[in-house]
Amino acid sequence: MNSITLNKVFVKDNRVDYFFSITGNLQKYFKGKNHMFLEYNFDITDIPKSILTIPFVANVIPLIWISDATICMNEIDESFYESLNPIRDAYQNMFPNVKFKGTMVVDKITKNSYKYEREAAALFSGGLDALTTFIRNKNKKPLLITEYGWHENDIQDSEVWEADKENAIQFAKEHGLENILIQSNYGSFMNAVNIDNDFSRKLGDSWWHGLHHGLAIISAAIPIAFKLKVKCIYIASSNSPYYKVACASDPTVDNKIKYASGSVFHDGYELTRQDKVKFMVDYYSASEESVNIRVCFKNRENCCNCEKCLRTILAIIAEGKEPRDYGFNIPSHFSEHVKSFLDNEVKFFTHTFINIYWNIIQNRMRENRQNIVHKDLLDWFLDYDFAVQRKRALIKYRVTKFFPILKRKISTKFNRVFEQNT
Known part of the structure; x- marks a missing residue:
């Protein structure tokens, strides 16, 4: 038993x-x-x-x-x-x-x-x-x-x-x-x-x-x-x-x-994450209290490099606010920083994450584009197709990984045969 x-x-x-x-x-x-x-x-x-x-x-x-x-x-x-x-x-x-x-x-x-x-x-x-x-x-x-x-x-x-x-x-x-x-x-x-x-x-x-x-x-x-x-x-x-x-x-x-x-x-189950961002920034804007949102639960400070940090930062931007006012020390070249992150990481996004987080951020940024502080994001982020880019990145990733793995397997097998015959 x-x-x-x-x-x-x-x-x-x-x-x-x-x-x-x-x-x-x-x-x-x-x-x-x-x-x-x-x-x-x-x-x-x-x-x-x-x-x-x-x-x-x-x-x-x-x-x-x-x-x-x-x-x-x-x-x-x-x-x-x-x-x-x-x-x-x-x-x-x-x-x-x-x-x-x-x-x-x-x-x-x-x-x-x-x-x-x-x-x-x-x-x-x-x-x-x-x-x-x-x-x-x-x-x-x-x-x-x-x-x-x-x-x-x-x-x-x-x-x-x-x-x-x-x-x-x-x-x-x-x-x-x-x-x-x-x-x-x-x-x-x-x-x-x-x-x-x-x-x-x-x-x-x-x-x-x-x-x-x-x-x-x-x-x-x-x-x-x-x-x-x-x-x-x-x-x-x-x-x-x-x-x-x-x-x-x-x-x-x-x-x-x-x-x-x-x-x-x-x-708060009735609220999307974007609803919560709006609720939070509206509250702190009205109260004039300071706050640092702690997003990175395995880092001492917000890294501003992980998926969770970046989607929170972009959600704040989508509400027309500056992320630095909420505990995010983002780089001056933030738009390029996001683009580089997506180039490397979008292949690991799930369809669920794209639907419940990233697409909603995009939609809110479109609705509120006149209030967006980081204007250079508007040049490309609103038209970024997460599903298409994820698919392309996955194909590229699998192709680039396939041949080194195949080469290693062939090399290992050859070495074993050589050792058995010498």
Whole structure:
């Protein structure tokens, strides 16, 4: 039988460590010591084990479902336990080619409850989605939750985390809010490569994007939301109903998550990314507050070279604003910089990314061309056909790669024959 058993939940001061054992062939989907941890900037020794169990279960339960395995534990919160079937059903609807089965064995289901003392907590990365959700809910004075989930078995130095933390703390200070800071290895304790090798073709998506990240991020916040008696955790949307995309963080999943007396809300789903850019720049233009949007989640600062940076920059330009005013140190020759990037990278764009991001940016820039600050972009970007250019770039890439690979294979085979005959 394939099973995962949560053997120990060890709590000390502001940290909880999970130790688990595995039977059957699931071990290949985990790394090293079968260990997950969460560390907070609050003492958590007064939080019930039934609540602290939630993050571990949330991280592994999608794997239990798609592998038709069993998960065993001593106890779990009743509200979360009852939300699991609706969450599984939401995933099943999203990924119909994979059967979501599996079994949960629990010794004790505990009913937890509390009276609300805080209306909201908001997951806050400092990015466009998070800023939009903050602006929409700032009147609720939300706790700002910032997470880093890419440690290994223990806390390691990370310039990215230090930059994220510094930005979040400064932002909270400017708005008179409180920070919740969470560090973990939830993004690295599982072997995503092996899971993808076995399941990504049927899913049509990766483990992290399709099934894991939403539950991981939200569940890490649940123990502290319980401690501080939060009514609702807000998570910013990444997608929009105008272009349906399968994703681990989706309103059909997130809004089903319950814990004790608390709930989760997937915020801003009705907005496209361009809608959010307009909402954000209109707000900051009117308020005259300064802001730095943090787009590069694996860099200390916005690199202004990656796809995510550049589409955000161009979306700001499309609204008639200057990206340098929003934390992007773009080069003086920006139009040529974008052109060079697309020449090299458009072959890697998916049809979905082109439709839900780049084409919308182009359309908005056409509508608003009289207000575009970087006029030299208008000479070519509006007429750039992403689908055609992607196809051409892919053909060129495959041709240029084919002959060196063929030459290497022939050379290797010749050398082997030569060695056998000498």
